[in-house]
Amino acid sequence: MKHRTPFLASERTAAELLDMKPAEFRQLVKAGHLPRGEEIAPGVVRWETDHLRNLRAGKLARPDGGLEL
Template structure:
């Protein structure tokens, strides 16, 4: 069971995955550079690990899907 990869992470977990401080992460989210978290339940916001990975790899770019990189 220890090989499970999380589907979602907390704000601090998302910042840790991106190797940035919490205040830097909040700034990136506020500026739209990083995807916003999703409220899974009242007061429970989490970030999708898959979306964060897509952001880092450049696969999350919208509107440029037909560009041949």
């Protein structure tokens, strides 16, 4: 069976996709180094996996060090 990557990822899954511990991922999001998740329902936050892929490819970086989403 082929492994499928979800369109939206929980914090834990987003951290796994970047080979990080959830606490490390959370710190980098809080510091603005990684994109914030979006609340898709009350209390349900998810990250777009396309944003995470683009981040890896350097496509979200701005000259000021921020992220372009």
